[in-house]
Amino acid sequence: MKKLNSYIIKQIFIGFALVTFSLLAILWLTQSLRFVQLVTNKGLPLGLFIQITSLLMPRLFSLLSPIAMFAASLFVYNRMLTDRELVVMKSAGISPLKSALPAIYLGIIMSIFNTYMLNIGIPQAEAAFSELEWKIKNDVSHLMFKEGQFTQAQYNLTVFITSHEKDGSMSGILLDDERNPKSKITISAEKGRVVYTDRGPRIILVNGVRQEVNKENKQFSSLAFDRYSVDFGSNTFQQEKEEGVREKNLIELLNARDDKSLSEAEANRYIVEGHKRLINPFYNLLFVLLGCVGLIVGNFNRRGQSKIIGLSILSMVIIQSLELVFENLSAKHIHFLFLLYVNLFVPLIICIGTLLFYNPTIFKKRKPSGAATDE
Numbered sequence: 237m238k239k240l241n242s243y244i245i246k247q248i249f250i251g252f253a254l255v256t257f258s259l260l261a262i263l264w265l266t267q268s269l270r271f272v273q274l275v276t277n278k279g280l281p282l283g284l285f286i287q288i289t290s291l292l293m294p295r296l297f298s299l300l301s302p303i304a305m306f307a308a309s310l311f312v313y314n315r316m317l318t319d320r321e322l323v324v325m326k327s328a329g330i331s332p333l334k335s336a337l338p339a340i341y342l343g344i345i346m347s348i349f350n351t352y353m354l355n356i357g358i359p360q361a362e363a364a365f366s367e368l369e370w371k372i373k374n375d376v377s378h379l380m381f382k383e384g385q386f387t388q389a390q391y392n393l394t395v396f397i398t399s400h401e402k403d404g405s406m407s408g409i410l411l412d413d414e415r416n417p418k419s420k421i422t423i424s425a426e427k428g429r430v431v432y433t434d435r436g437p438r439i440i441l442v443n444g445v446r447q448e449v450n451k452e453n454k455q456f457s458s459l460a461f462d463r464y465s466v467d468f469g470s471n472t473f474q475q476e477k478e479e480g481v482r483e484k485n486l487i488e489l490l491n492a493r494d495d496k497s498l499s500e501a502e503a504n505r506y507i508v509e510g511h512k513r514l515i516n517p518f519y520n521l522l523f524v525l526l527g528c529v530g531l532i533v534g535n536f537n538r539r540g541q542s543k544i545i546g547l548s549i550l551s552m553v554i555i556q557s558l559e560l561v562f563e564n565l566s567a568k569h570i571h572f573l574f575l576l577y578v579n580l581f582v583p584l585i586i587c588i589g590t591l592l593f594y595n596p597t598i599f600k601k602r603k604p605s606g607a608a609t610d611e
Contacts, residue, residue: 237334241337241338241341242338244316244339245341247312248305248309248312248339249308251308251311252304252307252308252346254308255303255304255308256297256300256301259300259303260293260297263296263300264296267292267296268289271288271289284368287368288365288369291361291368292361292365293361294353294358294361295358295361295482298350298353298516298517301350301520302520303523305343305520305523306524306526306527306548309339309524309525309526310527310528310531310545310548310549312528313527313531314531314541314545316531317531317534322531322532332532332590335532336525336591339524339525339527339528340524340525342524343522343525346520347518348517349517350516351513351514351517354512354513354516354517355485355486355513358482359483359484359485362483363483366483381397381430383397383398383400384398391415392413392414393411393412393413393415395409396409396410396411397410401427404429405427406429407426407427409424409426409427409439409441410423410424411423411424411425411441411466418451418452419448420448421446421447422447422448423441423447424444424445425443426444427442427443428440433467438465438466439465440463440464441463441464441466442462442463443461443462444460444464445458445459445461446459446460447459481505481509482509488506490507490510490511492506492507492510493507501567501568504566507570507573508567508570511566515577515580518584519555519559521584522580522583522587525584525588526548529591530544530545530547530548531544533594555579555583558575558579559576559579563576
């Protein structure tokens with residue numbers, strides 16, 4: 237029996253790995269398109285691009301894992317039924333529950349792993365992702381201003397730098413400012429640095445010359461300075477990054493009502509997210525059972541198991557849809573939160589109860605004597 241369990245677990249795990257890898261590759265490609273603009277416009281290094289897109293994988297894995305478990309379980313047990321392996325197991329006196337034990341073991345393991353991912357792995361990955369994304373969008377000096385290139389930092393504001401220094405400053409700066417339609421300003425400086433203010437990023441220039449031409453009267457003026465600043469005047473840059481709901485730990489989410497800065501709707505959303513981190517990992521166990529229970533307790537049919545497979549897929553889709561409905565409903569009215577638990581545990585109890593107490597003689601149709609059978 238141990239060899240049989242190991243054989244089935246291996247088959248399900250291989251199928252799970254293939255489905256998960258394929259779906260992750262597709263989703264990684266679609267998600268990474270959001271950051272292609274950073275590569276083309278800001279010159280984001282390829283290594284940093286791969287790093288920031290890879291931080292999305294834990295969240296995508298937690299979403300795909302139950303579906304992949306369902307697909308792998310459904311495929312493996314359907315193949316075993318088609319190859320008469322399940323028929324031989326039934327003939328050998330192996331109960332439906334024992335036939336489903338490999339799937340249950342793997343479902344429990346994946347549930348435990350996803351509990352860790354949702355409560356520890358994903359918050360850490362989301363925090364690192366947010367930090368990296370904020371730095372990429374706000375670190376103007378290293379990602380927007382490239383050495384030896386003219387960069388349009390803002391409309392009618394162009395900056396050229398010769399090189400970046402190790403301490404984060406810039407040297408050999410040339411700045412052309414035509415934001416004021418009445419004048420044209422050109423500034424050159426030996427060194428400079430980008431600092432952040434409430435109004436956005438600002439360049440502090442050291443040891444330079446400011447030259448201005450008044451476009452109305454053509455008057456020219458020049459000013460040598462030791463220190464001068466140019467404000468980008470942009471509010472699209474954030475001084476501090478905000479912590480998202482996915483970055484918070486379970487305790488913070490469940491005790492969201494203690495945070496007086498949150499509105500009632502935000503607190504409800506945080507609480508629902510906290511309960512989802514407790515519930516969602518066990519969809520791995522539920523979906524792996526949905527994929528195999530019908531095939532284990534059903535009778536063999538030479539024409540295929542399309543009805544059982546269709547019913548299993550329909551059940552999975554309904555549960556997923558109800559989970560989204562109950563999540564949105566609970567976020568608006570927190571007293572409906574129990575429906576999320578009902579949506580998980582009622583189908584789970586039905587699956588386990590079917591394996592424990594299923595009696596084929598109750599559901600088997602009587603056939604006239606002498607009638608042909610396809611079993």
